[in-house]
Amino acid sequence: MIKIDLITGFLGSGKTTFIRKYAKYLEKKGERVCVIENDHGSVNVDLMLLDDIRSKNIDVEMIACACNTDKSSHLRRYRSKLITNAMLGYNRVIVEPSGIYDIDEFFDCLYEDPLDDWYEVGNAITIVDSTLEDNLSKESNYILASQVSCAGTLLFSRVQELEGDKDKSIENVKSHIKRALKDIHCNKKIDNIIVTKPWDDLTDDDLEKIRNSGYERSSYVKESVIRNNEYKTFFYVDLNISKDELINRINKIFADDSVGNVIRIKGFIPTENNKWIEVNATKKQLKVVESNVGQKIILVIGEYMNMEHINEYFPEAVAIENKHK
Template structure:
């Protein structure tokens, strides 16, 4: 049976970075690995970045978003197509807003239940967690409640007070949705650059949890991913515009901005949250900027990016 791991995590939590490290470990264990990227839009920045970073270590596939029925059907079709390709493990990275029950439902359906079994559910959580809206708290809790392990990201930037605030917030969010789980005993709080093979071995066998959790409805348009194509700014100008977007609280709550820019025939990956902006030179890209957040005003954001 092919083991399938689900890597969840709220917007900007660091799922893609964690997957790079996890796949590197699995590759060194001589496992044949595939990664499925499942995102809202037809342009998937994370897939482009993973394809470059994981070249020779894992195959990277993509499932384009859509409404719930369409998303489930495409995910199931992708798994069927991959079922006879000899993978030992498949890693699924969904969008930052994801109903984990969809994952369980698909893996338990025929014919997938003959080829695949659920390995682990792993939730990546920013250790410097900000106060969230009730809707965002629900998403955070709905992803963590099933996790065999909760992996804290950005521990190297966080104080012990930050970490305790995050864990208390996560526990509060779970309790608010009627989960009695004590999440703190299943949290890994190490700096990622300090992870050793023994840590990844523990993660690889962490499994998943089931329990009582009250689900709620969230409008599909509440969390949005906005795509802005053909952005021709210089790198310095784009960085400045990104800062302006995060500082404009009239356009909704921006959680993450990611994309590419080309300057002097060199492509750069840009990845930003409210308190961090990183730029990395890469081999190839596409002129697109994606803004992700809650109740976003597309026209107002476009004003900064036109």
């Protein structure tokens, strides 16, 4: 049977970065891998961020629906993609959903005919930012805990960026996760599944353990947070500004309380030499690099955001709203 892995993590936690390393390791072990970017948005920037890992044995595909398409249509496309992939000779499928995701969708789909004859769950890997803010909203804590509830590995990202007492910082994040689990009445034990080694230091032995870490579905009290949330993505299309100007505007957005809780900003702007500037930003980190692929779009992702105020930072662009369903 084809093993299918779920890589979860809250917005900006580092899922895409880990998948780059993980997929290449699987290829080295002789596996044929398909990465599925499973997002409810109409544009998936992460698909482009993974473009350079494509090879003879690694493919990257996207499932997305238009902003006004309902959830059932998205699930039908997801199911159809898995059926197609089952016929293409992959050993492993890696699913990267959006950072706001109901994990039951992943498992429920695999229990249906004919997918249950072709696929088996390999691993559920949850990425947690080691610089996680302690004052997350109730909704964000629910999403974090629900993702952790099924994890076989809890992989901390950005450990190398911690300042001061790193052990204390990591313990604080562990305590935060445990409180979030308690809030949803989940008795998941996490101490033995946590990996806190900086990712550049992960050995083949470490990756092999992750590759075989499995999953564990722990029960919890399900709430309507995801269905009725205020998480949104604003798309800013056809933006033509300089790199310095983009950085300046992003910094101002994160400093502006009137825009709401902006969690992540990512996307591309074109350069004069027919290349692209890729930006990937959270409140604590701003990454800007040159890329050979891109699309003229910037995504602003968050909760309880004020679109009118954010639009003022991108007056040159066409603004489109997508509410996560």
